[in-house]
Amino acid sequence: MAQAQKHPGGADRPPSHLFYQGRQRRPLIDRAEGLYIWDVHGRCYLDGSSGAMVSNIGHANPRVLAAMQAQMARATFAYRLHFENAPAEELAATVAHRLPGDLDRVFFVSGGSEAVESALKLARQWALATDRGHRWKVIARRPSYHGSTLGALAVTGYEPLNAPFRPMMREMPTIPAPTAYLDRDALSMEERGRRYADLLADEIERQGPDSVLAFIMEPVGGASTGALVAPDSYYARVAEICRHYGVLLIYDEVMSGAGRTGAFVAAEHWQVTPDIMVLSKGFAAGYAPLGAMAAPGRLVEPVLDAGGFLHGYTYAGNPLACAAGLAVLEEIDRQDLIANADARGASLMQRLHGLKDRFPFVGDVRGKGLLTAIELIADRATMEVLPPALNAHARVVELAFERGLIVYSRRTRGGLEGDHIMVCPPMIVTEEQLDELVGMLAAALAAFALEAGLPGG
Secondary structure, three states: OOOOEOOOOOOOOOOEOOOOOOOOOOOOEEEEEEOEEEEOOOOEEEEOOHHHHOOOOOEOOHHHHHHHHHHHOOOOOOOOOOOOOHHHHHHHHHHHHHOOOOOOEEEEEOOHHHHHHHHHHHHHHHHHHOOOOOOOEEEEEEOOOOOOOHHHHOOOOOHHHHHHHHHHOOOOOEEEOOOHHHOOOOOOHHHHHHHHHHHHHHHHHHHOHHHEEEEEEOOEOOOOOOOOEOOHHHHHHHHHHHHHHOOEEEEEEOOOOOOOOOOOOHHHHHOOOOOEEEEOHHHOOOOOOOEEEEEOHHHHHHHHHOOOOOOOOOOOOOHHHHHHHHHHHHHHHHOOHHHHHHHHHHHHHHHHHHHHHHOOOEEEEEEEOOEEEEEEEEEOOOOEEOOHHHOHHHHHHHHHHHOOEEOEEEOOEOOOEOEEEEEOOOOOOOHHHHHHHHHHHHHHHHHHHHHHOOOOO
16 A cells, blocks of 8 residues: 655644645644634634635635535536536626626636636637637746646746746747836836836737737736736736737736726726636635636637637536636625725735835835735845745745734745745735734744844844
8 A cells, every 4th residue: 555655744643645735734624714714723824815815705605605505406517518507607697797898708617727728729729710820929927827737837937837847838938027116217117117018019029920829917916926016007008019919918817806906807907808818716716616718709709610619628617616606706796895805905005014114124015905915125225135045935924824824925036036925815804804914924024034133023
């Protein structure tokens, strides 16, 4: 019989046969409700990052659970080639009604990587169906993150994730992400935004305009850039460039969608309608694996006319997952959670700026709604990173966890250096819970400062 791998920190439990990214053991979960999670020892944790920016409406919402239970009593699976199902049809209509512009056709998947793969494949099949077969390149940004499958990874700009798999995929061209907050020049932020957007036009020309199919971007950055928001001028200029060159614009709203930024999708903040949009994470808020690709009929119909969309997943449009997604959207409306994300997001940003005032190594505070982050640096004047050996982002997460706070972190500068902490509580968060969250985060930052010999300890 195979022997399970022993893991440090798991002395109170049998060795695990599971493996994920590493050997670190975590407490065994017992239950969760609202913003809080309890382990089997009764210790309570505040979910300050909604898991991985997933649990948008909090844990154990009784109305969502009731909707799922009702659907389970009817049917948990119906293969799309054999049956249509009412939850999928209703959810597709609901999503199409909420999305901007002409994004009225919906393709369901089980997660963000699948949604991105679907967008890339729809774009390519549309090109083939409309005599644009010479277009195949998809320009992305670096840093960025669009998924862990090989297709999604090919448009991801995050060196530790890309490097091992380069021989196995066709990596796509990239342009710099609009990290205007790092620039030290005489330009205004609006001028910087246009300059970063114009890098897309430069890259299209460099690649050959007839070869470029699409440009994919996160309107508000996710884990790779730590809630990066470009200057307002960036968004309209990028859309204008894409239209000029006949390049499809793909918005990856896996993390920013479903209300987290204070709008149903972040595209609404800048009145941009992309050609394709992808959603997941908060879309079903962790109650079931669910994501979606949305596109207009002008892209979908030529593909269907040419023989159909050569793509699919076994659980696409699963009735139980779609029932959960529909109930989540109903709860977002019932509790007016998009407005709450906007209002509590503004309050959270004020509190995070308070941390910046207290801790000199907090160099930037950014985000939109309840998709926010702080970046840790060595010098605010130059935005020089902390020594990578400090592993600041991971250490702060551990210190916060010890204090009962869950936050999320990554390397900021392409995955190799730099540190940011994402603070993205569920959209049901109250002012009192924000005080609790930021208080624990402050304690973790103070402990880290003391360990690392930084001011503010």
